Amino acid sequence: MAADVEVGDYRDRDELLRFAKGCDVVTFDHEHVPPDHLRALVDSGAVVRPGPEALLFAQDKRAMRERLGELGLPVPRWSADPDGLPRPYVAKAVRGGYDGRGVWFVEPGEPLPDVEILVEERVPLARELAAVVARRPSGEVREWPVVETVQSDGICVEVISPAPGLAAQRAAEARTIARTIAESLGVVGVLAVELFETAEGLVVNELAMRPHNSAHWTIEGARTSQFEQHVRAVLDWPLGDTAAVAPWTVMVNVLGGPATDLAASLPATLAADPGVHVHLYGKGARPGRKLGHVTVTGDDLDSLRARARRAADALSGGGG
């Protein structure tokens, strides 16, 4: 909720500078604001949280890989040199990727994409996890339960909180990795750390420094949602309790499918399941695009997963 809303273009530096003049704190809901603009904001006296120095590690995958390596955190074998690793490998755009865009699986002999890339080993992962925390400038850090993020074609389709069957020690390790990154990089606000779980342990995949899809479940499933927590963190206010309100919470993304008007099937979806929470973002439908999500909380995981999937499928028109 906001008393005032101003709509503008984050790529327009003058507009940003004018907007920031009226703000106690400036923050983000994506990482694609040009670093030069952020530095201009800081130079103008604006309080930008997270700051450009921290945000860089969510914008530039090479900087992130280097820094995490220096910190001794587990990362995949990687190289800035496309010939630095044996193929097949994963090529990643250094900047600008999201939702499976900017990631390529490269076989021997295949051409490389024509953007700045780094290359990584293909990690033999069992599943993907996310450890999400929030940190405020005065140092307080709070962690939500570690979740499993179920992927399909490089897009997160489902989040289960807490990650089913995750050993307590490994969950603690995931939270420690996220806390270490937040503190070492000086992150302010929400930090989501995407992790691969392998037979040998955890490996850091990606970072996001903002409210993130892997923590949308916190809106209904945790005492404090990631959105409230992000605002508290960037204002340097005390952080809220991150405990879950139910044994299980399942979030399923509503991806663009056959349906063009998702709201049309909303009444039927709500009638079929009075306990489902539907969030539609009002974005234009495009195949595979994240158009919304549904969340259910409760005691029986299998039933929750089925209910969330059913509601998301009904909205997208039969499986996105």
Place this chain on the structure above:
Amino acid sequence: MAADVEVGDYRDRDELLRFAKGCDVVTFDHEHVPPDHLRALVDSGAVVRPGPEALLFAQDKRAMRERLGELGLPVPRWSADPDGLPRPYVAKAVRGGYDGRGVWFVEPGEPLPDVEILVEERVPLARELAAVVARRPSGEVREWPVVETVQSDGICVEVISPAPGLAAQRAAEARTIARTIAESLGVVGVLAVELFETAEGLVVNELAMRPHNSAHWTIEGARTSQFEQHVRAVLDWPLGDTAAVAPWTVMVNVLGGPATDLAASLPATLAADPGVHVHLYGKGARPGRKLGHVTVTGDDLDSLRARARRAADALSGGGG
């Protein structure tokens, strides 16, 4: 959340008519819109929910008492004639009262207020309860758990959900009363029925046809909040699950006290209790005015009550 917001004066009939032209449904968050304006809206083709015929019973206490009596529902002994009952009694303004305003305890020989009143026996009550339901035009009704509303000087200061120690049969009776009123009066949207619990049983005190203070606890404490439910109901959408998310939820109102800037003590209040949910309404501070509320959910009722009270007192500056 709304895509558009228009600010105007509900007492200005022309403004109302112009505003309603762009609306699928018009609804309320208080009952003080003049009935003539509502009828003009309906005559102009606007869909007004709840309709003026239903809302009348939340606007006019005499009409409400007469109608509930016809329905055979339990009401206090009352009279439209100030000499129709022995004193001491309670005099109530027929229209316009709220938060203890428009209610007088009248001893023998005392003068009566100079407004249109009805008089009622003083009910020897043990405590006050509220049964809150929502109904949509196609008939579906859903009930939240029955709550206890703790009053001080005619103002609700605390709501406990569910009402502690309430016999299952009496809770069912309270829900049945609320459902009967909603169906018999054709209420659409949220209906709050304030009840006296006496040694002999339940007695209806007041009605409200809108999201109501006695159900603010549903924001964090129930699967579906009264605000979402009201919107679903007036749109004739399927209603959401009204189950509680925790064994107990306690809401304490933040009443105007010594503090003039409530936000100033917010960081300290949040730091003292990371699990408390604070809602400040941005209204000017005035002694006894409802300026916000705090909510906590959990397992131990005594501790929840103490925590909510502590947070509310800290915000209002030491007890409103």
